[in-house]
Amino acid sequence: xxxxxxxxxxxxxxxxxxxxxxxxxxxxxxxxxxxxxxxxxxxxxxxxxxxxxxxxxxxxxxxxxxxxxxxxxxxxxxxxxxxxxxxxxxxxxxxxxxxxxxxxxxxxxxxxxxxxxxxxxxxxxxxxxxxxxxxxxxxxxxxxxxxxxxxxxxxxxxxxxxxxxxxxxxxxxxxxxxxxxxxxxxxxxxxxxxxxxxxxxxxxxxxxxxxxxxxxxxxxxxxxxxxxxxxxxxxxxxxxxxxxxxxxxxxxxxxxxxxxxxxxxxxxxxxxxxxxxxxxxxxxxxxxxxxxxxxxxxxxxxxxxxxxxxxxxxxxxxxxxxxxxxxxxxxxxxxxxxxxxxxxxxxxxxxxxxxxxx
Numbered sequence: 001x002x003x004x005x006x007x008x009x010x011x012x013x014x015x016x017x018x019x020x021x022x023x024x025x026x027x028x029x030x031x032x033x034x035x036x037x038x039x040x041x042x043x044x045x046x047x048x049x050x051x052x053x054x055x056x057x058x059x060x061x062x063x064x065x066x067x068x069x070x071x072x073x074x075x076x077x078x079x080x081x082x083x084x085x086x087x088x089x090x091x092x093x094x095x096x097x098x099x100x101x102x103x104x105x106x107x108x109x110x111x112x113x114x115x116x117x118x119x120x121x122x123x124x125x126x127x128x129x130x131x132x133x134x135x136x137x138x139x140x141x142x143x144x145x146x147x148x149x150x151x152x153x154x155x156x157x158x159x160x161x162x163x164x165x166x167x168x169x170x171x172x173x174x175x176x177x178x179x180x181x182x183x184x185x186x187x188x189x190x191x192x193x194x195x196x197x198x199x200x201x202x203x204x205x206x207x208x209x210x211x212x213x214x215x216x217x218x219x220x221x222x223x224x225x226x227x228x229x230x231x232x233x234x235x236x237x238x239x240x241x242x243x244x245x246x247x248x249x250x251x252x253x254x255x256x257x258x259x260x261x262x263x264x265x266x267x268x269x270x271x272x273x274x275x276x277x278x279x280x281x282x283x284x285x286x287x288x289x290x291x292x293x294x295x296x297x298x299x300x301x302x303x304x305x306x307x308x309x310x311x312x313x314x315x316x317x318x319x320x321x322x323x324x325x326x327x328x329x330x331x332x333x334x335x336x337x338x339x340x341x342x343x344x345x346x347x348x349x350x351x352x353x354x355x356x357x358x
Contacts, residue, residue, distance in 0.1 A: 036278065036294035043301045051308035059304065061187060067300035068193035069248045071293065074271040074278075075200040076244030078292045079237050081275050082204075084217045084284025085144040087238065089133060089151035090245040090271060091264030096159040097125040097249035102168035102259030115175035122253065123246040129155055130242015134235030152268070159261035168259040179254020189251050196247060201289040213237065217284025273320065274299055277327045298323070 047054035073090050080087050100106065101122040110117040129151060136147045170176065181188050204210035212233055215223040224230045245264075252263055278295030280287030299320060306316040 033279075033288070033290055033294065036291060036298065040294060040298050040301060043298060043305060047301065047305040047308060050305070054305070054308055059308075061190070063297070063300050063304045064190045064193070065187050066303065067296045068187075068189040069251050070267060070270050070274065070300075071193045071296040072196045072244050072248045072251065073241075073267060074274045074292050074296050075196050075289060076241035077268075077271045077275050078200065078278070078280055078287055078289055079204065079213055080144075080241050081272070081280050081282060082217045082284055082287040083213050083234065083237050084220065085137070085234070085237065086148065086272070087130075087133065087241050088145065088148040088268050089129065089155060090241060090248075091267035092152040092155035092159070093126050093129040093242055093245040094249045094252065094264035094267060095261050096129065096155040096162075097122040097246045098253050098259035098263045099159040099163045099168060099261060100125045100259075101249065101253055102170050103162065104168075107171060110172055110175070115172050115178065118170070118172060118175055118253070119250050122249045123243060126246020126249060127239050127243045130245065131235065131239040133242065134238030137238060138231040138234040156261055163259065163261055165261070170253055170257045170259065176254060176257050179251070189255065192247065192251060196244065197289060197293050204289055209233075209236075214285060217281075217286070219285075270299065273324050277323060279327075282328070 044054075053059055073094070077087060077090065101118045106118060106121050133144075133148055133151050136142050137144050140147070179188060183191055204213065212223065212228050215226065215228060216230055216233060220230050248267075249263070253259060256263075274295035275287070275292050276282060276295070277298060278288070278291030278293070280291065302319060302323075303316060306313075306319070
């Protein structure tokens with residue numbers, strides 16, 4: 001009597017599900033960015049249906065101009081959040097940089113030499129404040145939330161002291177003229193935002209610095225064991241977001257021709273919201289500059305729709321809050337799905353790379 005046997009799977013192996021190339025593509029950064037594009041198009045459609053002036057080219061430039069300053073800060077914030085950190089001080093650092101750049105002593109030096117002195121001073125103040133944040137967080141082992149909260153309070157207070165609670169008028173006409181020029185019919189602020197976004201994309205996706213940022217956000221201890229100097233890298237990440245705050249200070253100085261401690265109020269919240277809506281995980285380890293740019297454009301376009309329809313800022317704030325909550329809920333769903341995939345993955349198989357793409 002013969003005994004029939006049935007083949008069994010070898011020990012340690014589990015059946016794997018075949019995933020189509022299209023599904024694999026849509027489940028990655030392309031799919032996430034496609035969702036952002038559809039959301040932006042939906043807002044544009046609402047604007048076109050509710051306002052006859054919404055689709056004008058001039059209005060499109062207004063939207064991009066309004067998005068530019070927050071957009072520059074958001075690019076720097078993306079790096080910090082990808083690494084698992086947060087920076088609540090960018091708005092206050094922007095205010096401090098604008099005040100220092102408008103001081104009479106700095107204006108005298110700029111008038112006797114070149115207006116680029118104002119730019120260098122603002123960038124140095126922003127980078128220096130960010131560097132202090134980085135040192136306190138990385139080497140002082142202070143939680144990023146508390147360290148940047150302290151910088152937020154201190155920087156705005158210092159700005160008030162330096163300005164003597166006044167608005168400092170910038171009298172350098174050459175600087176103001178340079179910051180209000182149009183290149184190919186497009187405002188210089190929009191060009192600055194585009195250049196910062198391209199530079200941020202290249203730094204995150206095409207350099208070792210970007211790969212290390214993602215690795216630290218995914219697992220700081222594993223990154224340290226892999227030879228990455230986590231503390232030093234963290235310090236430079238906060239210097240980077242401080243630099244973008246300094247660039248934003250230059251932009252707002254050129255547009256308002258004044259430095260004041262009230263500049264940048266709540267900009268940190270707008271930047272964090274844009275980064276989160278753009279798909280960057282608050283827990284770190286994943287994010288894209290492209291997604292952040294779409295997040296900034298979504299909020300800027302939404303604000304323009306509300307203005308075109310004469311709706312209150314309170315209603316606009318409610319709409320922003322709903323968008324942020326939805327984005328966070330989608331992030332949580334993604335995180336749960338990723339954990340389940342890791343548990344079901346066969347032994348010895350490495351998880352797919354979370355290196356960012358466009």
